Each structure stands twice: as structure tokens, then as C-alpha cells.
Amino acid sequence: MHLFPQDRCLICHEIIHPAIGWGALFSQEKEHFICPKCDGRFEKIDGEACRICNRPFHSLDGKFRDGNLCHDCYRWEEEPEWQGFLDKNNSLFLYNDFLKEVIAKFKFRGDYVLAKVFAPFFKDELARIAPDFLVPIPLSRERLVERGFNQAAALLIASGYPTTELLTRIHSEKQSKKSRSERIHLPQVFKVEPNISLEGKKVVLVDDIYTTGSTLRHAAKLLKEAGAASIQSLTIAR
Amino acid sequence: MRFTIKNGILLPSNTIEDSRPISQIPALPQPPLNQDYHFNGNLQQLLTGKQLLLNDIPFPLNEIQSHYENGYVTYRHGIIYKGKQPACARCGNKDQQWFAYYPCARCGETCLYCRQCIMMGRISGCTPLIGWNGPVPDTIHPEKISQWQGTLSKGQSEASNRVVGAIQENKELLVWAVCGAGKTEVLFAGIEAALAAKKRICIATPRTDVVLELTPRLKAAFPEITVASLYGGSEDRHLYAPLTIATTHQLLRFYHAFDALILDEVDAFPYTVEESLQHAAIQARNPASAMIYLTATPNEKWQRECRSGKRAFTTIPARFHRHPLPVPEFIWCGNWQKRLQKNRMPVNVLRWINERIQANKQALVFFPHISLMETALPILRQFAQTIEAVHAEDPDRKEKVQKMRAKEIPLLLTTTILERGVTFPNIDVAVIGAEDTIFTESALVQIAGRAGRSKDHPKGKITFFHYGKTDEMLKAKRQIIEMNREGLKRGLLDC
Numbered sequence: 001m002h003l004f005p006q007d008r009c010l011i012c013h014e015i016i017h018p019a020i021g022w023g024a025l026f027s028q029e030k031e032h033f034i035c036p037k038c039d040g041r042f043e044k045i046d047g048e049a050c051r052i053c054n055r056p057f058h059s060l061d062g063k064f065r066d067g068n069l070c071h072d073c074y075r076w077e078e079e080p081e082w083q084g085f086l087d088k089n090n091s092l093f094l095y096n097d098f099l100k101e102v103i104a105k106f107k108f109r110g111d112y113v114l115a116k117v118f119a120p121f122f123k124d125e126l127a128r129i130a131p132d133f134l135v136p137i138p139l140s141r142e143r144l145v146e147r148g149f150n151q152a153a154a155l156l157i158a159s160g161y162p163t164t165e166l167l168t169r170i171h172s173e174k175q176s177k178k179s180r181s182e183r184i185h186l187p188q189v190f191k192v193e194p195n196i197s198l199e200g201k202k203v204v205l206v207d208d209i210y211t212t213g214s215t216l217r218h219a220a221k222l223l224k225e226a227g228a229a230s231i232q233s234l235t236i237a238r
Numbered sequence: 239m240r241f242t243i244k245n246g247i248l249l250p251s252n253t254i255e256d257s258r259p260i261s262q263i264p265a266l267p268q269p270p271l272n273q274d275y276h277f278n279g280n281l282q283q284l285l286t287g288k289q290l291l292l293n294d295i296p297f298p299l300n301e302i303q304s305h306y307e308n309g310y311v312t313y314r315h316g317i318i319y320k321g322k323q324p325a326c327a328r329c330g331n332k333d334q335q336w337f338a339y340y341p342c343a344r345c346g347e348t349c350l351y352c353r354q355c356i357m358m359g360r361i362s363g364c365t366p367l368i369g370w371n372g373p374v375p376d377t378i379h380p381e382k383i384s385q386w387q388g389t390l391s392k393g394q395s396e397a398s399n400r401v402v403g404a405i406q407e408n409k410e411l412l413v414w415a416v417c418g419a420g421k422t423e424v425l426f427a428g429i430e431a432a433l434a435a436k437k438r439i440c441i442a443t444p445r446t447d448v449v450l451e452l453t454p455r456l457k458a459a460f461p462e463i464t465v466a467s468l469y470g471g472s473e474d475r476h477l478y479a480p481l482t483i484a485t486t487h488q489l490l491r492f493y494h495a496f497d498a499l500i501l502d503e504v505d506a507f508p509y510t511v512e513e514s515l516q517h518a519a520i521q522a523r524n525p526a527s528a529m530i531y532l533t534a535t536p537n538e539k540w541q542r543e544c545r546s547g548k549r550a551f552t553t554i555p556a557r558f559h560r561h562p563l564p565v566p567e568f569i570w571c572g573n574w575q576k577r578l579q580k581n582r583m584p585v586n587v588l589r590w591i592n593e594r595i596q597a598n599k600q601a602l603v604f605f606p607h608i609s610l611m612e613t614a615l616p617i618l619r620q621f622a623q624t625i626e627a628v629h630a631e632d633p634d635r636k637e638k639v640q641k642m643r644a645k646e647i648p649l650l651l652t653t654t655i656l657e658r659g660v661t662f663p664n665i666d667v668a669v670i671g672a673e674d675t676i677f678t679e680s681a682l683v684q685i686a687g688r689a690g691r692s693k694d695h696p697k698g699k700i701t702f703f704h705y706g707k708t709d710e711m712l713k714a715k716r717q718i719i720e721m722n723r724e725g726l727k728r729g730l731l732d733c
Contacts, residue, residue, distance in 0.1 A: 112340030
């Protein structure tokens with residue numbers, strides 16, 4: 001029995017020592033989910049970045065940049081059948097080794113409670129974007145049963161936002177094993193829920209990682225064709 | 239997963255109304271063994287002595303279920319409730335802070351899960367632990383099991399006989415062998431005896447590198463025996479073997495598997511800190527089985543139990559090369575931390591290091607904390623630019639140890655990470671700040687055990703620089719002197 005349970009870091013399980021000061025005394029204490037040391041290992045995305053996918057330019061070779069777009073987005077936008085579907089991606093952190101470990105534990109090991117680590121950041125972003133619909137990227141039925149939960153939906157639930165299941169997956173193969181060109185030239189992997197009107201709506205797609213943007217662009221294309229006014233995406237990692 | 243009970247048998251079910259998650263079914267029925275059933279031999283190999291999750295088993299659920307219905311497979315609770323208090327059946331966790339909940343797509347309820355052992359796959363309220371209840375796979379051993387050609391020292395062979403006895407009689411035994419005594423060779427006769435009696439035997443050690451180092455040695459000693467080598471991500475996961483070498487963590491996947499379990503470095507992290515590993519070791523053994531503990535430095539409680547006769551033990555007080563253990567020397571070095579803050583170091587420490595560099599004698603220098611070590615590094619590099627420092631999170635750790643072996647580094651600064659396991663043939667050893675609480679008796683004995691390892695250079699100098707002697711330092715020195723005395727008395731030393 002712990003009479004006075006101390007907050008423990010959800011990532012490293014060390015005890016979190018609360019900061020003592022006037023602020024802590026007079027304002028309502030925020031709940032602490034991670035320790036300052038783990039917090040410091042996340043690298044926030046800031047500075048100049050690609051207009052669409054949010055890829056920071058400071059770590060990118062100049063030859064992979066075309067104006068205010070990165071070369072990947074430039075190539076997507078060049079193709080008429082993919083042009084202008086994804087308006088903007090928002091990502092919280094760089095996909096560094098530390099974040100890789102945390103996301104792997106969250107998604108593949110299935111440590112659901114780690115969604116709380118990202119929830120405060122998701123709340124801030126979603127308050128800023130103010131979407132009409134929040135759509136988690138769906139898993140196939142078989143993968144959902146294997147993992148026990150959908151990691152994108154878990155992030156939204158932990159942030160206190162409702163999810164709208166506008167999409168279902170028709171293909172079940174794993175994305176992570178495919179090359180870029182295989183991903184891009186894949187037939188449509190999603191279908192849209194027909195009974196919800198998307199006319200003029202602002203939709204935000206939610207996923208854990210933005211890698212090539214192919215999943216998100218496939219989903220965005222479908223939703224725009226179904227009438228949505230704008231599609232943004234929100235992910236933990238870029 | 240949800241189950242329903244029909245005719246005294248558990249059936250997986252997807253309908254919510256008449257079924258429950260497995261943890262909410264208090265008594266799990268086990269059908270009797272159907273002798274006429276043709277079981278799958280691969281499933282038998284995989285499951286014998288194990289406790290696995292459905293995701294770990296590359297066979298479809300209906301095949302597993304059919305083996306269960308015929309009595310060959312067991313379902314156990316993943317989470318066990320005592321009243322309202324949950325416990326993880328695999329790692330023994332009962333701590334509220336190590337449990338969490340999630341909305342589960344498998345059982346459709348808010349499911350409790352254990353975070354402590356989640357790296358081995360998630361155990362939740364609706365998870366069955368799957369095991370084997372049928373016959374054990376047949377193993378046919380060659381007439382001559384051991385091909386080991388080496389010889390044992392007198393001390394080793396005395397200990398070896400005790401190990402054989404303990405394994406034959408299913409007893410517990412502590413083998414207390416000094417660093418460099420040659421612990422592994424002491425096990426060979428015991429392993430052979432176990433295998434000859436068709437016993438399943440396992441050597442568990444805290445670290446993956448030790449598993450990787452032991453595997454080829456055991457395969458060479460027992461060339462016709464199947465050896466499973468288990469660590470995170472190893473390929474032998476599905477292999478049934480009479481002889482298993484595993485990291486202590488891998489024991490979490492075993493249940494009543496071994497007739498003899500050898501636990502290496504029982505005093506070391508993480509075994510002593512993580513109760514789950516101690517739980518795992520107990521679960522992995524058969525109720526009637528032998529347990530051999532190996533260590534150079536048993537903790538105080540165990541030492542007391544040995545002295546008062548409560549714990550069966552045997553010592554190997556001398557090294558294989560029959561020279562006494564070098565005894566550490568204590569040297570007071572003043573408030574060295576304060577000096578370091580001013581970017582200086584005690585004069586006697588600097589002199590000690592300079593002498594080594596001048597004489598071209600390699601040395602390991604231990605520090606209690608990374609930050610202090612990193613402040614000291616630039617100061618010490620005035621003697622040689624090639625001096626390096628290493629710690630647990632150093633990405634270049636392996637390369638630096640390799641360079642030290644190749645004699646490309648004259649002096650290696652380190653935290654306690656190199657306190658055990660690594661051997662350099664001819665080195666001196668210093669501890670800066672031996673009074674720090676991180677340097678326990680066992681840590682200091684292990685550190686002292688780095689010096690004088692090879693028979694060509696059996697003498698090495700060990701110096702503990704301190705700012706006030708501690709009990710732990712005195713106990714460490716006493717333990718080393720005591721071992722030398724015993725070695726002399728039993729005629730295990732030449733001097």
C-alpha cells in the first residue's frame with residue numbers, strides 16, 4: 001500500500017520530484033507524466049520547415065529542397081493525381097532514437113498508457129487547428145486484434161477529443177516493409193464511411209509517424225473527393 | 239480473449255453475452271489427456287516447459303484449442319486476482335503503479351495490463367498463458383556426452399563434485415568462487431550428470447554478452463547435445479533443448495521447465511534489483527529440481543547464512559593459476575571532489591597515474607559517477623592524449639574496450655560498468671573515491687578481481703583512493719585476505 005503515491009515517470013519509471021516555487025503554490029498543479037530527463041530527450045520540431053509535411057530544413061541538404069517544399073512533397077505535388085490533397089502535416093517531434101523506442105513500446109509492445117505522454121501536446125495542437133472531424137488512421141481488423149488497440153485513436157482518447165471513424169482499411173499488408181515507390185503506387189487502401197456528410201468540413205487525420213506521407217495522402221485524397229474542404233494531419237513523429 | 243465454459247471445457251468466444259475475459263473465470267477446467275489424440279510435435283517442442291502468449295505461437299488458434307480440448311495444452315490466467323488485488327502471473331508484479339488499463343479490442347472491455355514485463359509481450363486481464371501438458375519430447379543422448387578435454391584445479395574439482403551431488407539430489411548449492419577461479423569449467427561435470435539422467439538443465443546469466451560467450455564453449459564441450467541460446471531477439475526461441483543458456487529475463491517465458499537451474503552472478507544487477515527476475519527463476523524450475531548459484535561476491539545475508547550453516551555452499555578460494563589474489567591498498571586522497579570542481583586532482587592520484595603511463599603499464603581507473611569522470615578526463619589527458627573514458631550509455635563502449643585489449647589505450651577511466659566480466663591480462667587498478675556508496679563490498683571485490691588475471695602476470699596493483707575509509711572497503715579487503723588464507727590452508731596456492 002502506498003499512502004502517498006509519488007508520481008513516477010511513465011517512460012523510465014523514476015520518481016518525479018515536483019518543482020517547488022510560487023507558481024506551484026498558487027496555480028493548480030499540472031499532472032506530471034514524465035520526468036524532466038525524459039522530457040529533455042524529445043526534440044521539438046521548430047524553425048523553418050516544409051510547407052506541407054513539416055520536415056525541418058535545418059537538417060536537410062539544400063539539394064532536397066524546392067522553395068518552401070521539401071523534394072518529396074514537391075514530387076507529390078508535381079503529379080496531377082496527387083496534387084493538393086494533403087494541405088498540411090503537423091508533427092510534434094523529430095523521430096530520434098529515443099522517440100523511436102518510446103513509440104515502439106507504445107505501439108508494438110502495446111503500452112497504451114504512454115499515449116498520455118503525448119496528450120498535452122496533442123491538446124495544444126488540436127486547439128490551434130480546431131478541426132470539425134478527427135480521424136484516426138485505421139488498422140485492419142486482424143492487426144487491431146493482434147495489437148489490442150489503435151494507437152492513433154488512443155492518442156485522441158488520451159487528449160480528450162472524440163474520434164470519427166470515417167475510414168476503414170481494405171488492405172491488410174504491413175506498410176513498414178515496403179519501399180517508397182511501392183507505397184506510392186499502391187491501389188487505394190481505405191474506403192470512406194458513406195453516411196457522414198463531409199461537405200465544407202475541416203478534417204484532421206491522426207497517425208503516430210509521418211514517414212513518406214503515402215498513407216496520409218491516400219486517406220486525404222479519398223476524403224477530399226468525398227467533399228471535405230481541407231485535410232491536415234497530426235502525428236507524433238516526423 | 240473471451241471464453242465461455244461448455245461441458246466443462248473452455249471455449250474461445252466472440253459473443254459478449256455468454257462469455258467473460260479469462261481473468262474473470264475463477265476456475266479454469268483442464269480436460270483429461272486423450273491418449274489417442276495425434277498431437278503436433280512442433281507445438282510440443284515449442285510449448286514444453288513454457289508459458290507463452292498467443293502472439294508468440296505460430297500456430298492457429300483452432301489448433302491450439304483442439305490440443306487443449308484433448309488435454310495437451312493448458313490455459314492459465316495471465317492476471318491473477320486475489321480479491322480485487324491483481325498480480326501478474328508471469329513476472330509476479332503486484333505493484334499498482336506497474337499496472338495500467340486500456341480499451342481492449344480483443345475482449346471489448348477495459349482491460350488491466352502489466353507494464354513491468356511488457357517487453358516480453360503484453361499480459362492483460364484477457365490474456366491466457368499457454369503451456370504444455372502432454373508428454374515431454376524424447377531426447378536421445380550419445381553414450382559419451384561430454385567431450386571436454388581440460389583439467390580442473392584442485393579447488394575446482396572439489397567444487398565440481400559438490401555441484402554433481404546437488405544436481406543428482408535436487409538440492410540448492412552456492413558456489414562461491416573468486417574472480418578468475420574458472421567457474422564455467424566447474425559446471426561441466428554437473429551438466430553431464432544432469433543430461434545423463436535425462437534432466438533438462440539451464441544456465442541463466444544477467445547479461446547477453448555472457449550468453450554469447452558461453453554458448454560456443456558449451457557447444458564444444460557437448461557437441462552432440464542440442465543447445466538453445468536465448469536472449470532478446472535470438473533465433474532459438476522455438477527450439478526445445480535439453481541444455482539451455484539464457485539471460486535471466488528469458489526465464490519469464492518458462493514454467494516448471496528445468497530439473498536443474500544454474501544462476502550465474504546472483505549478486506549482480508538486474509537480478510538483485512528486479513524482483514520479477516527472482517520470481518521468474520522460481521517459476522522456471524520444476525518443483526523438485528536443483529538450483530546452483532554462482533557468484534564471486536555473495537551479499538552479506540548470504541555470507542551470514544553460509545557461516546551459520548543455513549545455506550549449502552562451497553568455495554573456490556584460489557585462482558586457476560595458483561597465485562594469491564592481489565590485496566587492495568588504501569590511500570587517503572583528501573576531498574577529491576572539491577578539487578575536481580576546481581579542475582584539479584589530488585597529487586598522489588596524479589602521481590599514481592603518471593607512474594603507470596611512464597612505465598607503460600595499462601590501468602583501469604574507476605569513478606563513482608559519470609560527471610566526475612568526465613571532468614577528470616581532460617586533466618588526465620595531460621599525461622597521454624589517448625586516455626579514454628567509458629560508461630554504460632556510451633555508444634562506443636565496445637570499441638573502447640576492444641582498443642584497451644589491443645593495448646591502444648594506456649589508461650581507461652570507467653564507471654562500475656566494467657566492474658565484472660571484462661578481463662585484461664596485465665593491468666593495475668585504481669578506484670578514485672572508494673568511499674562512495676556505489677562501491678559496495680561486492681563491487682570492490684569485483685573491481686579488485688580485475689587485476690592479476692593471467693598466469694604470466696599474476697600480480698597487479700590495486701589502489702583504493704579514498705576520502706575516509708568505509709565499512710564496505712574494509713569488508714572487501716577482509717574478504718580477499720580471507721580467501722587467500724583459505725586457499726593457502728587448502729593447498730591451492732604456490733607461494
